[in-house]
Amino acid sequence: MAITDLPLDARPREKLLARGPDALTDAELLAVLLRVGVRGKSAIELGQQLLEQCGGLPGLLQADSAARLKLPGLGPAKSAGLLAALELSRRGLAAELQRGPAFSQPAQVRRYLQAELAGERNEVFLALFLDTRHRLIASERLFQGSIDGASVYPRVLVQKAMLHNAAALIVAHNHPSGVAEPSAADEALTRTLKEALALVDVRLLDHIVVSQGSTVSLAERGLM
Template sequence: MSIRDWPANERPRERLLQLGAQALTDAELLAIFLRTGVAGKSAVDLARELLQQFGGLRPLLQADLAGFSQPLGLGPAKFALLQAVLEMGRRHLAEQLQRDSALESPQAVRDYLKARLRHEPHEVFACLFMDSKHRVLAFERLFEGSIDAAAVYPRQVLKRALAHNAAALIITHNHPSGVAEPSEADRQLTLRLKEALALVDVRLLDHFVVGEGEPLSLAERGWL
């Protein structure tokens, strides 16, 4: 049965307009994105099958073009549309941070860092550079690979902070394992960078570790 033949209060688009996007299931949200199903399957049926094949919404969103195109004939056009939607979400979060003080919007910082780093298959170390009012000037990925205290160079972090004329910054890196618990190397790296940045009057406000859930703040742990 086509979704058009469903009762109005059961159709994903109508439910979204009535109840808000947060009320929909992953399959319903994905069905709205897909717009149409395939022979013998509604868009919701197709969405459920895709989620089952990929193992959830997150692996589907993280798939590259080859992985996305294999199941059920999804092609480059849908992949390009999905990437555009994801990038618009990241830019929306970035604009909010640029308008507001990062310290006054801790959840906005967490949401932005999750959007930028949670999907990465390897470790990425990045910085949010901020002005004296703690508004974001720029986000930069500085190091990639296996991140530890020896692999992150304070001199490069200082160089980029001075290039942005930053007064403060937040450092962040992801744990591809999904476990955001900081390691001893993470703590040592935080202290090294805090001391190095203080030499040029730049404050290190926090170090967030991004995993599967909410990013973990070393400042909130009292480790900064």
């Protein structure tokens, strides 16, 4: 069924304007960006197909350009539109964290980290460097590893914290397996990083583990 055959209030663009983005499914939001479908598929059906092929929205947005261009119905123009939407989202979330205390905005922090890390195929370790009011100074990917893990060096993290003149940090890494549950190694690493940063009077506020479907805060678990 073509989108024009749907009732007016069921069409993605009209629904978005009338009810807001939360009322739309991922496929419907993609349809708004894609604008048109392909022969035999509406933009909504094309959006759903792309999500299924990529394992969800994070996988689609994090796919490299070459892989994305090979997806049926997704040429350079539509691929560029998706990349622009993702980058605008990241910049908007980063701007929110720069304006207000990151540690008092856990929902924004989690959304930002999801946008950054959830679709990565390999493990990536990222640090949010914060000022004395816990506003974001910089977000930096420090270590990358195989799907089995990344080697994280406390000395490098301490050096970066001093370079940014940071008063506090939030660190995060993804679990490409899709399970955000912290491992014993994650807990041990958190303790090591906290002790190393304390030597230069920098607080480690949280360590967040990210997967495509969820995030887990070690601070909330009482593991800090």
